[in-house]
Amino acid sequence: MSRPVSITARIRARLRHASHDDAGISLSELIITMMVASIVLTIASSMFVTIAQSTTASNQARDAATVAGTASNSIGRAIRSAVQVTKPDGKLAAAVVAGTASSVTLTTLVMPASSTTLSPVQIRYTIVNGALIEETWTGSNSTGFWVFTGAATRTKSLGSTIVLPTGSDAPIFSYLDGNGAPMTIAASGLTDAQRKDVSSIDLTLRVRSSSSTKAKPIIIDTTIGMPNLGYSGDDS
Template sequence: MSRLRTLAVGDVRRDAGLSLAELLVAMMVFGIIVAVVTTTFISLTKATAQARGVDANTRVASNVMNEVSRVVRAARTIPTPGGTEATSFSLATTESLTLTTAVNGADSLTTVPRKVTFGVAADRSLVEMTVVGTPLKTDFWQFVSTPTKRTLGGSVVAPASSDAPLFTYYDFTGAVLTPDSGGALSATQLPAIAAVQVSVTIDRTATASSQAVTLQTTVSLSNLVGGATT
């Protein structure tokens, strides 16, 4: 009988379950595990989004830089019927430029002069406008056809006052050509352009975030040795 009573007491103790202290400890451990897992998941999600954003902006910035560099590097002067050379650049500001270039386009396997304009649109996207030259006389060209428009993608972040602008221009001595208060070079400065520094910052919006990507390069204009005569 005594043994049966002992077994019965043992069964009652086993059926009693967890004590309050044990339950609190278990809940605390479970809470810590959940907090660690949640924090890790959130961190990984943010890191993945950050990496994807930086990667996307890097690809856009690279495409922009490659296209601008390709076109600007092939800048050329244009002969005029009067026997002089028309300057390659007809517009040069801190956020836009227009020049004649000898770069080949997708529509031609031959070198046909083109007048190309790069400019920042109202939504801060970089737009490329191209006018293919048409023969005027032998070795002379005019640019009167309908321009084609191409948006290079992304949002060009407006630079701070301490940052380099989108376009900076240098003369044949390596000195910076200082624009006027409106950010444009004068007509007398345009023939002196020998190199263009391109500094582009790309982000999803016009305001730089932690995902913004900045690329900078200086393009020398080897075709413009000595500049234009007009």
């Protein structure tokens, strides 16, 4: 009568068998394993590149949108606050001092931090080497009339990655008359009659990220009214 084999003996027998099994992995198994690993690495690398490109594009769009938003807000405030100041002959001067497709000069109202009254200033927006420049002239009240002379009292850049329009692109500044119709202006800018008839300005800004010249620009297109026309800007 044979004695039953214990569990411990069975385990030892299996271990002795495994220790003498030196067959290892076949060449075909190794090649298949390497192919599978290569495919997995390729997929992982592709996903990483896609995520990196998407993150970069998102950051570039956010940067451009920030610049475009800041610039359009500054220009919008100046246009909405534009006023006609009284000239020495008693007539009102046009709120738009000068206007072309890429530059506009306005007489507008601001409230200095040290004052409780509004004071007219002249502000010019223009593009210089891709930068949107804001220049401000502080007015002086001469015998009851506001005058703006000399060099700008303040100059700052609102963004250095402005994309100029090409071909059929809308200009940066378009001018609408009292009926809301677009004005046709010469290369030299608005005529005196046109300046007096401007009632709103269409702003089209194209801003590209500063980190890439190939990134698609952010475009802001908005029409800004001038509700203060007829107000002289004199709070005295």
